[in-house]
Amino acid sequence: MTGTTVGDVMTLGVHSVRKSTPIADITRILAGRGISAVPVVDHDRDVVGVVSEADLLLKQAEGASVVRAAEDVMTAPAVTVEADKPLQEAARLMVGHRVKRLPVVDRYGKLSGIVSRADLVRALVRTDADIRGEVDQDLLVLIRRPSRGQVRAQVTDGIVTLTGTVERRSQSVLLDALIRRVAGVVDVIDRVEYTWDDEANRPAG
Structure with missing residues (x-):
């Protein structure tokens, strides 16, 4: 079957952070790259969470007193999708978990890229x-x-x-x-x- 997979439309070279990455660095990454979320990985590049603009705003709204690093605000466990899955699987996960993008992993769970709603829409608009x-x-x-x-x-x-x-x-x-x-x-x-x-x-x- 040659159906389009998540790996065909995902963005490669995605920026990631560690659990210990300072919040100030994360906000600079989000603002500087024009993205709304960043995956959090461990030393083996396993995805352990995601930090989004919504996570940062929520902590700010809650008045959290100790927010120093990614591990203090990240959503975990992360919702991920494998690169060889069909686009419909990514769409189902996005809708079900109400997220705008998903970290893409290989069959070993290592970060390979990221796929967004916009990526799926562009791929589905076909003649x-x-x-x-x-x-x-x-x-x-x-x-x-x-x-x-x-x-x-x-x-x-x-x-x-x-x-x-x-x-x-x-x-x-x-x-x-x-x-x-x-x-x-x-x-x-x-x-x-x-x-x-x-x-x-x-x-x-």
Whole structure:
């Protein structure tokens, strides 16, 4: 599947701080780089928290007397997303946790970059031709041999209509699920037929 992942749209070379970084340094970083949050990492670059403008303002509003370093204001544990996840996963996390950006980590949990709402919006604004091109590439990968079927895709206003035939029902189910992961796809109308229902006798659960 060649669907767009978080790693494809994230910002690299993201600035990070340590738990001991002074608040004054953090405010200079936020103001100087025009960003609203910065990840907090340990010596192994594991993400341990996030300091945002909102965190700083909240502590100020509360009149906190001891606010010296990142560890005094950071939100922890940090909500992160892995670089190989689809954009929909990042969007779900942002909405669910009401955050504007997410630190991006590799499979070992190390900081790789950062992804913002704006990054997701830019990636999702795609033409039907762009979507069709990516869907066609996926179909070539998923159905390599004529014996496995012939499937065609039509895209209108982000809605993908799949027609044709495949050998097994499970292939049709897989196609539908994977095409939905393509960035910019609004919905999938599945009109693919199959010659063998290989899921008919599959045990439930």
